[in-house]
Amino acid sequence: IPRGGASSVSAAAAGARRLPVGVRKPSLRVVVTGGAGFVGSHLVDKLLARGDSVIVVDNFFTGRKENVAHHLGNPRFELIRHDVVEPILLEVDQIYHLACPASPVHYKFNPIKTIKTNVMGTLNMLGLAKRVGARFLLTSTSEVYGDPLEHPQKESYWGHVNPIGVRSCYDEGKRTAETLTMDYHRGAGVEVRIARIFNTYGPRMCLDDGRVVSNFVAQALRKHPMTVYGDGKQTRSFQYVSDLVDGLVTLMESNHIGPFNLGNPGEFTMLELAQVVKETIDPGASVEFKPNTADDPHMRKPDISKAKSLLNWEPKISLKQGLPRMVSDFQKRIMDEK
Ligand code: NAD
Numbered sequence: 388i389p390r391g392g393a394s395s396v397s398a399a400a401a402g403a404r405r406l407p408v409g410v411r412k413p414s415l416r417v418v419v420t421g422g423a424g425f426v427g428s429h430l431v432d433k434l435l436a437r438g439d440s441v442i443v444v445d446n447f448f449t450g451r452k453e454n455v456a457h458h459l460g461n462p463r464f465e466l467i468r469h470d471v472v473e474p475i476l477l478e479v480d481q482i483y484h485l486a487c488p489a490s491p492v493h494y495k496f497n498p499i500k501t502i503k504t505n506v507m508g509t510l511n512m513l514g515l516a517k518r519v520g521a522r523f524l525l526t527s528t529s530e531v532y533g534d535p536l537e538h539p540q541k542e543s544y545w546g547h548v549n550p551i552g553v554r555s556c557y558d559e560g561k562r563t564a565e566t567l568t569m570d571y572h573r574g575a576g577v578e579v580r581i582a583r584i585f586n587t588y589g590p591r592m593c594l595d596d597g598r599v600v601s602n603f604v605a606q607a608l609r610k611h612p613m614t615v616y617g618d619g620k621q622t623r624s625f626q627y628v629s630d631l632v633d634g635l636v637t638l639m640e641s642n643h644i645g646p647f648n649l650g651n652p653g654e655f656t657m658l659e660l661a662q663v664v665k666e667t668i669d670p671g672a673s674v675e676f677k678p679n680t681a682d683d684p685h686m687r688k689p690d691i692s693k694a695k696s697l698l699n700w701e702p703k704i705s706l707k708q709g710l711p712r713m714v715s716d717f718q719k720r721i722m723d724e725k
């Protein structure tokens with residue numbers, strides 16, 4: 388394993404990206420932190436399928452071994468139980484840094500742990516990237532825009548965020564993670580990429596993670612009313628997970644730092660989402676209104692023109708096409724509970 392300084396490893400990685408036509412790309416050694424989670428496990432599937440060696444680093448707070456169990460016999464796959472708040476020594480070419488609870492229910496469960504994960508976890512992974520000359524990609528979030536005063540949101544918008552609210556551990560945590568990422572780039576020459584991910588759904592989401600798509604789908608399948616918070620007129624834009632994973636890999640391989648919005652611009656109110664879930668799963672499904680949570684953004688929709696023009700990326704799967712793909716996975720897991 389090359390242990391050399393930044394120059395030798397990054398030269399090898401750069402070489403891997405500029406091979407003459409017809410020469411097979413050598414496989415990369417890639418770390419995916421949070422790789423046992425929802426998005427991470429789909430990313431791992433894609434990286435292994437293209438021939439890379441993948442190390443998953445995960446503390447299993449919200450991730451599950453089952454999400455990557457199908458790779459356990461693969462010699463190119465390794466699963467490490469580790470908390471990114473603690474330092475770790477690895478030798479790799481690329482780091483996809485996803486480790487962080489993403490659902491409001493999970494990130495509010497232990498807010499101090501959430502901000503430590505965002506700040507100390509990101510610092511450790513950037514320190515690792517600096518030491519071995521690896522390229523580092525941060526999965527930031529649309530939450531950095533807070534309750535936005537600009538609609539749709541462009542990457543140039545600085546956001547409208549409450550620094551002392553119950554969501555701050557997550558949204559201010561991710562804003563600090565972006566700052567650290569840019570400071571390691573400017574100050575230590577680390578090659579970095581920043582993705583701002585908008586609401587994403589798909590198979591392997593936690594059944595009860597409290598996010599709206601997983602809640603509505605699980606509720607409709609269990610014949611419970613779908614819980615609409617507030618008046619249900621707030622909006623979100625929902626992206627299917629395979630579109631996101633394609634965007635993350637495209638960004639990592641590109642020559643652009645970002646930040647890039649990665650999301651599906653199709654915008655729905657929560658009542659409209661409930662209607663699509665009803666049409667997809669059960670025409671008899673009902674809704675029940677509940678009080679909304681504090682600091683809930685009123686509307687959210689990505690402007691993806693930057694990713695379209697610079698990365699040649701845009702999502703392909705609409706909500707109506709994506710939802711049924713998630714339903715069969717949820718159905719199976721809900722049956723297994725019984
Ligand atoms: P998830 O909760 O399914 O996955 C997060 C993973 O990180 C889990 O496997 C968890 O066990 C692991 N993890 C958490 N804290 C850790 C720690 N301290 N050390 C090691 N591992 C830790 O969430 P997800 O939806 O897959 O989100 C992945 C990333 O994408 C997160 O960084 C999230 O902020 C970002 N993101 C997701 C969305 C979305 O809609 N899914 C939107 C915006 C941003």
Ligand code: UDP
Pocket residue numbers: 473474475476477510511512513514515516517518
């Ligand atoms: N770090 C790590 N793995 C490495 C290199 C660094 O976990 O391979 C951690 C290191 O322990 C430190 C953080 O990353 O907490 C930042 O490292 P850096 O070298 O930038 O800062 P320093 O150690 O000089 O404070």
Ligand code: UDP
Pocket residue numbers: 490491586597598599600602603614615616617619621623657679680683684
């Ligand atoms: N929401 C809802 N019912 C639920 C869960 C969430 O109406 O059972 C609403 C929530 O108030 C928010 C939107 O759905 O306005 C998206 O919430 P989610 O937690 O999925 O993600 P966020 O975008 O807030 O991070």
